[in-house]
Amino acid sequence: VTADLVILTIRDSVLTVLVIKRGNAPFRGAYALPGGFLRGDESLERTAARELAEETGLDAATLHLEQIGAYSAPDRDPRTPRVVTVAYLAIAPRVGAIAAGTDARSVEWMPVAKALSPEVALAFDHADILADAVERARAKLEHTTIATAFCAELFTIAELRAVYEAVWGHELDRPNFHRKVTLAEGFVVATDQKRQSRSGRPATLYRAGPATRLSPSMQRPRTDPRTRAPGSS
Amino acid sequence: VTADLVILTIRDSVLTVLVIKRGNAPFRGAYALPGGFLRGDESLERTAARELAEETGLDAATLHLEQIGAYSAPDRDPRTPRVVTVAYLAIAPRVGAIAAGTDARSVEWMPVAKALSPEVALAFDHADILADAVERARAKLEHTTIATAFCAELFTIAELRAVYEAVWGHELDRPNFHRKVTLAEGFVVATDQKRQSRSGRPATLYRAGPATRLSPSMQRPRTDPRTRAPGSS
DNA sequence: GCAAAAGTGTTTTAGCTACACCCATGT
DNA sequence: ACATGGGTGTAGCTAAAACACTTTTGC
Numbered sequence: 229v230t231a232d233l234v235i236l237t238i239r240d241s242v243l244t245v246l247v248i249k250r251g252n253a254p255f256r257g258a259y260a261l262p263g264g265f266l267r268g269d270e271s272l273e274r275t276a277a278r279e280l281a282e283e284t285g286l287d288a289a290t291l292h293l294e295q296i297g298a299y300s301a302p303d304r305d306p307r308t309p310r311v312v313t314v315a316y317l318a319i320a321p322r323v324g325a326i327a328a329g330t331d332a333r334s335v336e337w338m339p340v341a342k343a344l345s346p347e348v349a350l351a352f353d354h355a356d357i358l359a360d361a362v363e364r365a366r367a368k369l370e371h372t373t374i375a376t377a378f379c380a381e382l383f384t385i386a387e388l389r390a391v392y393e394a395v396w397g398h399e400l401d402r403p404n405f406h407r408k409v410t411l412a413e414g415f416v417v418a419t420d421q422k423r424q425s426r427s428g429r430p431a432t433l434y435r436a437g438p439a440t441r442l443s444p445s446m447q448r449p450r451t452d453p454r455t456r457a458p459g460s461s
Numbered sequence: 462v463t464a465d466l467v468i469l470t471i472r473d474s475v476l477t478v479l480v481i482k483r484g485n486a487p488f489r490g491a492y493a494l495p496g497g498f499l500r501g502d503e504s505l506e507r508t509a510a511r512e513l514a515e516e517t518g519l520d521a522a523t524l525h526l527e528q529i530g531a532y533s534a535p536d537r538d539p540r541t542p543r544v545v546t547v548a549y550l551a552i553a554p555r556v557g558a559i560a561a562g563t564d565a566r567s568v569e570w571m572p573v574a575k576a577l578s579p580e581v582a583l584a585f586d587h588a589d590i591l592a593d594a595v596e597r598a599r600a601k602l603e604h605t606t607i608a609t610a611f612c613a614e615l616f617t618i619a620e621l622r623a624v625y626e627a628v629w630g631h632e633l634d635r636p637n638f639h640r641k642v643t644l645a646e647g648f649v650v651a652t653d654q655k656r657q658s659r660s661g662r663p664a665t666l667y668r669a670g671p672a673t674r675l676s677p678s679m680q681r682p683r684t685d686p687r688t689r690a691p692g693s694s
Numbered sequence: 695g696c697a698a699a700a701g702t703g704t705t706t707t708a709g710c711t712a713c714a715c716c717c718a719t720g721t
Numbered sequence: 722a723c724a725t726g727g728g729t730g731t732a733g734c735t736a737a738a739a740c741a742c743t744t745t746t747g748c
Contacts, residue, residue, distance in 0.1 A: 229462065229533075229545055269543065272533040298531045298547040300462075300505040310502065312462055314531040314545075386700080404738070406701060428699025429745035444736075619727080637711070639728065661726030662718035677709070 230313045231275040232263030232354070234296065234361035235284060237320040238378050242339045243394045245358060246283065246320075247350070249334040254306050255351030259343070261358065262335070263313065276316040283335060284320065292319040292377040296361050304353045313352075317361045319377040362395075369395055371445045373415050376436035384423055384431035385409055388416070398449045408446065414439025463546045464508040465496030465587070467529065467594035468517060470553040471611050475572045476627045478591060479516065479553075480583070482567040487539050488584035492576070494591065495568070496546065509549040516568060517553065525552040525610040529594050537586045546585075550594045552610040598628055604678045606648050609669035617656055617664035618642055621649070631682045641679065647672025 235246040247259040262283045266275050272295070277288030296315040305311045340362055342348060344355055368374050369392060376383070378391040389405050409415055414437040422430035468479040480492045495516045499508050506528070510521030529548040538544045573595055575581060577588055601607050602625060609616070611624040622638045642648055647670040655663035 266533070266545075269535040271535055272531060272545070295530050297528050298505060300499070300547070302502040302504055312499075312505070312545075312547075314533070384700090401738070401740085402699095403701075403703095403740080408737090410701095424746070425699065427697070427747045429701075431700060447737075617727085634711070634713090635726095636713080636728075636730095641710090643728095657719075658726065660720045660724070662728075664727060680710075 229266045229272070230263050230311055231266065231272050231279060232261045232313050232315045232357060233276055233279055233283070233318055234261060234315060234358055235280065235318045235320055236340070236361070236365060236378075237337070238322050238391055238394050239337055239339075241390050241394050243341075243362070243397075244337045245340050245343050247336055247338050247343060248283070249336070250351055251334075258351040259336075259338070259348055260351035261315075261354045272314050273316075276314075276318070280318055286318075286320055288318070291321075292374055293317070294364075296357065296364055299353055299357060301353060313357075315357045315361065317364055319365070319374060321378060321380050365395055366448065369446060370448050371442055373436065373439050373442055376416070379436075382419065382421065382423075382433040382435055384433060385416070386431060388434075392446070396448055400449070408444075412439070412442055412444070413437075415442060462499045462505070463496050463544055464499065464505050464512060465494045465546050465548045465590060466509055466512055466516070466551055467494060467548060467591055468513065468551045468553055469573070469594070469598060469611075470570070471555050471624055471627050472570055472572075474623050474627050476574075476595070476630075477570045478573050478576050480569055480571050480576060481516070482569070483584055484567075491584040492569075492571070492581055493584035494548075494587045505547050506549075509547075509551075513551055519551075519553055521551070524554075525607055526550070527597075529590065529597055532586055532590060534586060546590075548590045548594065550597060552598070552607060554611060554613050595628075599681065602628055602679060603681050604675055606669065606672050606675055609649070612669075615652065615654065615656075615666040615668055617666060618649070619664060621667075625679070629681055633682075641677075645672070645675055645677070646670075648675060 233246075237244055237246075246262060248262050250256055250258055250260050262279055264275060264279045264282075266272060270278070273293070276293060280286055280288050280291070280293070294317050296317050298312060298314045300312045302310060304313075338348070340358065343350060343358060349355070350358065365374075375388055375391045375395075378395075379387055385406050386402075388409060389400055389402065392405070393399055410418075416434040417437045419433050419435060421433040423433055424430045466479070470477055470479075479495060481495050483489055483491055483493050495512055497508060497512045499505060503511070506526070509526060513519055513521050513524070513526070527550050529550050531545060531547045533545045535543060537546075571581070573591065576583060576591060582588070583591065598607075608621055608624045608628075611628075612620055618639050619635075621642060622633055622635065625638070626632055643651075649667040650670045652666050652668060654666040656666055657663045
């Protein structure tokens with residue numbers, strides 16, 4: 229049993245995932261998600277947290293870490309005996325360049341769109357895992373306050389909006405977003421500090437509020453179903 | 462690695478789960494969720510489907526079967542080597558008395574509220590698993606059309622409403638429910654058949670529609686959060 | 695003054711709630 | 722006739738979408 233990690237962050241307004249280049253067979257030379265084997269009597273959560281620290285130097289205690297699910301297709305790993313893996317989603321705040329490459333392995337931040345493209349072709353079933361994790365993150369932005377986990381301790385509403393736009397891949401109305409976020413109870417709390425960008429009015433800095441569930445929830449703009457699948461009946 | 466099953470159904474308007482009485486150590490004599498070990502080169506989904514057929518005679522191909530997650534706490538099972546389990550949620554339609562007791566083991570339908578009560582004290586961490594599965598089912602009723610999985614092929618709107626009320630543990634407004642369900646595109650499709658209850662106007666029979674996502678989604682009446690947990694900051 | 699970014703107001707419309715009301719059947 | 726459950730209408734409220742507008746900074 230292994231634990232694999234989908235570590236997401238926002239870099240240059242793009243949803244990005246941490247991948248490693250495999251040094252060993254199978255899939256030597258291919259990109260893959262970081263992960264490792266369950267040890268002795270630790271839980272899978274602890275395995276995931278340990279791998280997270282090893283790959284990025286981030287402390288799992290301060291991060292959002294959540295299980296995605298178990299993957300067990302018999303052909304997912306050519307090794308024998310077969311390996312069942314449990315995937316975890318970690319959300320890293322956009323703190324400068326995270327130590328990508330703490331240990332000897334080649335570690336790299338890659339835009340999610342690129343990692344899912346056929347040219348990259350992640351090892352094992354890691355493309356499925358990544359897609360599931362991203363979909364989970366998208367869904368959780370609607371109903372929970374985890375979007376703040378992508379931000380530093382202090383952030384502006386524009387930065388928070390950039391998180392939503394990067395994860396959902398969709399532009400949001402700036403004025404309405406501002407209102408919803410600031411009026412949602414316990415989502416963000418204003419500080420008395422401001423941050424000046426190159427030009428324009430300085431933005432108020434906020435920190436994450438105590439709420440975990442969002443109500444009313446954010447509305448993900450729906451990719452109009454009528455334009456995708458003509459109703460079959 | 463084992464697969465454990467949370468098989469839910471509605472019996473007499475009560476959300477009910479299938480439990481077995483354990484015949485072997487550990488937890489001999491205690492109630493537990495059905496489950497079994499992963500074999501040879503089958504996937505965990507197949508393990509779960511096989512167990513489902515063995516315990517209830519139901520065919521997984523016709524049922525909703527969905528993974529809940531992996532459970533790996535080192536103390537969850539006193540056996541050595543430790544057992545990691547992956548839990549699955551199955552939704553069984555309310556078809557008469559399902560063959561509870563196909564094989565020799567003692568199999569029993571039990572209301573979820575009773576199964577989660579301290580008197581029953583399910584074996585291992587099965588109470589946690591059951592609670593997670595029920596919460597998953599509750600959430601999915603909001604955004605998807607799985608409520609129809611609890612119903613027979615033909616059902617009335619009142620029966621569908623009974624599903625929502627049993628799973629959510631909350632009464633819904635009858636007229637508004639009728640409208641939402643019948644107007645939600647692809648949720649239910651009317652047949653030309655009707656069903657007569659003891660008295661009153663005969664109800665139109667519906668079958669499940671092609672949609673899987675519900676939009677607009679159903680609104681779960683919110684157990685007012687202010688009365689449960691005063692925000693800790 | 696002008697550009698740029700933050701933040702507020704306002705109008706329109708969709709959808710939910712609550713409840714009154716009508717319909718079709720058995721007794 | 723009337724009880725019983727199925728189904729429809731409607732008034733009022735809440736919140737979301739769209740977009741015009743004001744505020745505060747750098748140049």
